[in-house]
Structure formats: structure tokens, C-alpha cells
Amino acid sequence: MSHLRSSGRRARGLVAFTVTAASTLAAITAAAGPAAATGHPKSVTTADQPKLGDACTSADLGTRHPFIKTTEVSPTITHFKGWFVTEGTTGNHTVSTTTQTTITVSVGLDGKIEGGFGTEALGKVGASLGLNVKVDYSSTSSESNSVTWNFNRPGYYGVYKGTKKVTGTYGSLNCNRVQQGNGSWALKWIEGPGSGSFTTYTTLEEGAVRCEDKVPANSIMAKAQNLLDCGSAAAKAKHPAGAVAPTAKQTQDRLVQRPAPTSGTSAEQPKATGRSARAALNCESGAYRIDVPGKPLNWSAPLLANDGIRLRQSTIFSAHLDNWRLCNVTQNNGVIEASLWNWGNGGCATIPADIANREQAYLTTANCAEDDLQRFYIYRDVPGSSKVGVQNKYTGSMMGHDRYADGELIRQFSSGRQDGTGTYTMTGV
Known part of the structure; x- marks a missing residue:
């Protein structure tokens, strides 16, 4: 976690x-x-989660805090392999999956989330959604691609690793003077100029799913089952036990996927x-x-x-x-x-x-x-x-x-x- x-x-x-x-x-x-x-009212600390319109002090003029504008959660398969289990080959198998897509944590320019702003922004994302998301620089490409699973019955399986990809936009809270309705002035947290986008993800889960399994809609497991591209059982039975060649759909999906920037780079250099x-x-x-x-x-x-x-x-x-x-x-x-x-x-x-x-x-x-x-x-x-x-x-x-x-x-x-x-x-x- x-x-x-x-x-x-x-x-x-x-x-x-x-x-x-x-x-x-x-x-x-x-x-x-x-x-x-x-005068200057008492400052709102980071722990107090300042909001638009809250009071700030002159010491806050050189600081800023993020606030989350939009979020989107998308179940995503990061690693996948079609795997056929025949009679007599059930039991534990260690399957080496292939990368389906790569998710890299980023906030604006900070590909490695070195600054406090990025960490605070992602922390607010997790809190607002009730999810444990990555708040440090990390990438799903650094995860092991092997999955060990107990296949207790024959069948055509999709062996996978997946996560919930979380994307969205953020704004900046800055302290500035604001004129009140009575003509007086006060320091308040305002929406500063500019905004940016973020990407993060939840802890990876792994598993295996068959064509005939009933799974929750729009779940990670459902995404894996969709990649399995289920056909007739007779067609699948023609395959020997072990790896199944990628379907046309899987090949096409991999062509359109673009891995995120690798370590040391930024999506917006x-x-x-x-x-x-x-x-x-x-x-x-x-x-x-x-x-x-x-x-x-x-x-x-x-x-x-x-x-x-x-x-x-x-x-x-x-x-x-x-x-x-x-x-x-x-x-x-x-x-x-x-x-x-x-x-x-x-x-x-x-x-x-x-x-x-x-x-x-x-x-x-x-x-x-x-x-x-x-x-x-x-x-x-x-x-x-x-x-x-x-x-x-x-x-x-x-x-x-x-x-x-x-x-x-x-x-x-x-x-x-x-x-x-x-x-x-x-x-x-």
C-alpha cells in the first residue's frame, strides 16, 4: 500500500x-x-487545508498550495498474458506477462515529484477519492512482470496485473490582497494564475480470469477479461498448454499505447x-x-x-x-x-x-x-x-x-x- x-x-x-x-x-x-x-489574521497552515477565500498572512505571500479541480479514475491493465491450462497441467504456474501499458506518476513539470507541491496535490487527490494513490515518483514499468497463480481447473485464462489510473487537473492557491465590500483590504487565498495536470495510480493487483467468469463491470478484472478476447472453447482447445499468442485486439491495443516518460524526464520538459x-x-x-x-x-x-x-x-x-x-x-x-x-x-x-x-x-x-x-x-x-x-x-x-x-x-x-x-x-x- x-x-x-x-x-x-x-x-x-x-x-x-x-x-x-x-x-x-x-x-x-x-x-x-x-x-x-x-491587520493580518492568523495564518492557515498546510494541515488546515486552506481553501479559496480563507484568510492568510503576509508570511504566506511566498507560498502556494494545490487544490484539485477534476479527477478521473480508470481501471487499467498494465501487464497481460493469455494462458491456456489443459487437463493435467493445473496447479501453480509462474507466468511472465508482457507490458500492456505504462503509467508514470507526474504532477505538472515535476516528473519525479521532488517538490512539496506535487506530493501535497497527490495527497489531496487520494483523500478526495478515498484511495491510496502513489504520491512519490514511480512507474508501473518498475514492477515485476511475473505472476504466480494456482490454476485449479482447465481453461483459457487472462493473467494480468492492473491498477486504477487516476488523472485530473489542479489549480494553485496563492495569498494576495483582496478588497472587501466595504472598501477595506485583507489577505486571502485566491486562485492563482495557471493550472496543471497530474497522473498517479493505486497499488497494483494481479490475478487470472477466464472467459466464463462473472466479474464486476468496469473493474480491473473486467478489463483483463476484455483483453482475453474470448472465442469458442473449441478454438481455444487447439492451443497446447501454456502461452497463447496475442490476439489481433491485444496487438492493436499495444500499438496505440504510449509509455509515459522514463525516470529523469518529464512529460512537459x-x-x-x-x-x-x-x-x-x-x-x-x-x-x-x-x-x-x-x-x-x-x-x-x-x-x-x-x-x-x-x-x-x-x-x-x-x-x-x-x-x-x-x-x-x-x-x-x-x-x-x-x-x-x-x-x-x-x-x-x-x-x-x-x-x-x-x-x-x-x-x-x-x-x-x-x-x-x-x-x-x-x-x-x-x-x-x-x-x-x-x-x-x-x-x-x-x-x-x-x-x-x-x-x-x-x-x-x-x-x-x-x-x-x-x-x-x-x-x-
Whole structure:
């Protein structure tokens, strides 16, 4: 049974940009008004299963949780072999089956379910359906293909292994400010942009079924019996004891089946994106530091191409590497989407394409391009506070850091940092 678990010189050749008349984030640094007096209610923890509309706190701005939108359960045969037992050959047989189809656990980009978001999502799937489903990376192809069975009477059998394949879609719960009916503001769990799909399965069962057996409709056993492609008993009796050649139906079924990605791959691997062409940016006039709240360290862009964005302290030698502008800004349901352009090296913040599907992939900068790996959602605290959470559009992961230390890399975390280290402030400079 599976278990639920649940600096340096200023870079030259900066990107040209157009300055807009007003800053979208002006409200972040505005003086606190009566709306801010509502304060921050007690946070809802993961164990409390936050729901749409529940209250959250500023510490939750850098986190997210899944919620399940749709599910579908399909009995599926993963291994199969036709087997004929004649008089005098009854008893225990070990049958080597052949692979009928392969099911691999996946959630969005995380083929190996390395992050907490995927595990939490699959845990919620199992809880909602009352099933014990796989919540870690696994594949039915890793199962032994042999089945040992006691055949106590002659007949034509379908020897099988099967499972309940569970698929569906999920959404993302994110903390963001919401205006109340009376005009005040509060932090609540909202449905964040984007969604994804998942695949998992229950514990495999094995067995043998005959044509004449009465079995429950739409069961795993019924699926195996259907593959048996039962014909007349006389026709089956012409076969010697042992393996029966695949029927035309079995052969056709195997041709249309496509195995899921093997270990180390993902069903939705990001494609490498060329960075040679720079995109024209329409940037806000204001620049910001992305700070750790109440601390002197903030995001600083790298000078070296293969380095990442790190926590650094601003100095007179920072050469604007710690200054960021919001570009190509859009806003939907109170959530800002923008590219983060660095004043010091002229690049845009991005997750490297070749590691984008990894938990804790580092954030860096690259030539600005029309690419969702360079687009970020910004979740904001109530007006009067400059606290924000930052989420990558392509991967869905939240930005954060493992520990507060000079030189610490900014990384992506699928569920964010539950200790609040994914919440930053955007300070105008």
C-alpha cells in the first residue's frame, strides 16, 4: 500500500526601454490608510487545508498550495498474458506477462515529484477519492512482470496485473490582497494564475480470469477479461498448454499505447530558448530593491553569466545590480505579471531552461526575450505594506532562499518557503 504524505563594474549596452507615466506598484509604498488597520489574521497552515477565500498572512505571500479541480479514475491493465491450462497441467504456474501499458506518476513539470507541491496535490487527490494513490515518483514499468497463480481447473485464462489510473487537473492557491465590500483590504487565498495536470495510480493487483467468469463491470478484472478476447472453447482447445499468442485486439491495443516518460524526464520538459535576440521592453519608471524584510540583504544580479541571483548588501559599489524594474506589466484580478529587468547588467530574471523542472533550481538573468521563464507573478500585501511574494509563470514555483546569508542563491520552491523566507519587500530607490 502506498502512504499519503501527505560589485563590480556596471555592465554596458543596457536594454533600451520606454518609461511609463505611473508605477503599477505605487500602492505598495503608499502611506497606510484605514484599509491597513484590518491587520493580518492568523495564518492557515498546510494541515488546515486552506481553501479559496480563507484568510492568510503576509508570511504566506511566498507560498502556494494545490487544490484539485477534476479527477478521473480508470481501471487499467498494465501487464497481460493469455494462458491456456489443459487437463493435467493445473496447479501453480509462474507466468511472465508482457507490458500492456505504462503509467508514470507526474504532477505538472515535476516528473519525479521532488517538490512539496506535487506530493501535497497527490495527497489531496487520494483523500478526495478515498484511495491510496502513489504520491512519490514511480512507474508501473518498475514492477515485476511475473505472476504466480494456482490454476485449479482447465481453461483459457487472462493473467494480468492492473491498477486504477487516476488523472485530473489542479489549480494553485496563492495569498494576495483582496478588497472587501466595504472598501477595506485583507489577505486571502485566491486562485492563482495557471493550472496543471497530474497522473498517479493505486497499488497494483494481479490475478487470472477466464472467459466464463462473472466479474464486476468496469473493474480491473473486467478489463483483463476484455483483453482475453474470448472465442469458442473449441478454438481455444487447439492451443497446447501454456502461452497463447496475442490476439489481433491485444496487438492493436499495444500499438496505440504510449509509455509515459522514463525516470529523469518529464512529460512537459521546458524547451531550450534562444537568448540571442533581445526583446524590446516597456518598463516602469521606478526601480526597486527586493529585500528580505527587516534585513539588509536583497536580490543582486550576477556579473558572471553562469552565476545566479544572490542575497547581497547594497553598497556604493553595487552598480545598480540590486536595482530592478518591472517591465511589460499586466494585471489580472489584483495579481501583477511582469518581467524583472536588472538595471546593472541589463538582463531579465529567469529560471534556466535546462533545469526549470527541478526543485530548488536557481534564479539568474539572461538576455530579455518573450519567454514565460522570464515572467513572474507578484502577490502583494494590503496597501501600506511593501511585502510581496514572487512566482515564476512557467514553472509555477515560488521564489525563496534556504537561509539568510550573504551570497545565498535565490531559488524556486514548488510550494514556496513555509517558514516565510519566500516573502520579500519591494523598496523603491
